[in-house]
Amino acid sequence: MALRNKFVAGNWKMHLSVAEGVALVTELRALLDGVAGVRVAVAPAFTAIHPVADALRGSLVEIGGQNVHWEKQGAFTGEVSPEMLVEAGATCAIVGHSERRQLFGETDEGVRKRARAALDAGLTPIVCVGETLAERDAGRTLEVVGAQVRAGLEGFDANDLAKLAIAYEPVWAIGTGRTATSAQAQEVHAAIRAILRELVGDAADCVPIQYGGSVKPENAAELMAQPDVDGALVGGASLSAASFAAIVRAARDAV
Numbered sequence: 001m002a003l004r005n006k007f008v009a010g011n012w013k014m015h016l017s018v019a020e021g022v023a024l025v026t027e028l029r030a031l032l033d034g035v036a037g038v039r040v041a042v043a044p045a046f047t048a049i050h051p052v053a054d055a056l057r058g059s060l061v062e063i064g065g066q067n068v069h070w071e072k073q074g075a076f077t078g079e080v081s082p083e084m085l086v087e088a089g090a091t092c093a094i095v096g097h098s099e100r101r102q103l104f105g106e107t108d109e110g111v112r113k114r115a116r117a118a119l120d121a122g123l124t125p126i127v128c129v130g131e132t133l134a135e136r137d138a139g140r141t142l143e144v145v146g147a148q149v150r151a152g153l154e155g156f157d158a159n160d161l162a163k164l165a166i167a168y169e170p171v172w173a174i175g176t177g178r179t180a181t182s183a184q185a186q187e188v189h190a191a192i193r194a195i196l197r198e199l200v201g202d203a204a205d206c207v208p209i210q211y212g213g214s215v216k217p218e219n220a221a222e223l224m225a226q227p228d229v230d231g232a233l234v235g236g237a238s239l240s241a242a243s244f245a246a247i248v249r250a251a252r253d254a255v
């Protein structure tokens with residue numbers, strides 16, 4: 001699968017102060033010295049993006065926002081624009097995380113607008129999709145995830161898709177210690193790839209699809225050995241430089 005590099009991103013969520021974040025990436029860049037062929041990013045809280053970017057200057061580790069608004073500026077209290085993220089040093093932005101959808105009412109339409117604006121500003125959107133446990137138990141996983149993918153990417157062409165990533169994060173696996181099996185992940189990733197192929201043909205093969213949900217050094221290699229699992233979006237295990245670096249190495253080795 002030389003068509004796409006593995007892409008591993010750490011979502012720090014509402015964790016780590018500026019000092020803790022800077023210390024973590026200082027250790028991380030040393031641990032990843034010489035590790036090539038994998039795209040790596042960390043997504044700190046907004047307040048830590050600039051200092052963490054400074055601490056990563058000259059390293060291959062990139063910075064992401066945990067969310068991004070679609071307007072450039074204006075009366076949108078609590079939001080951050082794509083241009084602001086770029087200025088602070090970010091190169092990517094998570095959009096549509098299940099915590100945003102479930103706790104803060106974000107919709108597929110908003111996710112699409114955030115992804116569009118991120119792309120237009122030169123950021124790589126990481127578009128998150130995933131089913132709840134009730135939806136999986138009802139046999140609706142592919143229907144729910146498929147609908148999120150189609151709605152979130154409506155109007156996007158092959159050029160756009162070449163510049164974004166998708167993260168499949170089953171809600172029941174996030175922060176629970178309960179990982180999808182590699183076969184469960186592969187099934188959904190392959191279904192997402194099939195939808196992308198319907199939308200943009202062979203360009204679908206270039207889109208990295210990350211898996212997220214209790215990814216740890218112990219399960220990363222098996223997950224990423226699946227043909228359509230192109231990396232990981234890591235929560236808890238990204239809060240330690242050693243475990244995040246181990247997951248990055250697993251991605252590098254799982255060609």
Ligand SMILES: O=C(CO)COP(=O)(O)O
Nearest residue numbers: 011174175213214235236
């Ligand atoms: O939500 C996640 C990443 O965005 C996954 O979180 P955990 O790795 O802590 O399960």
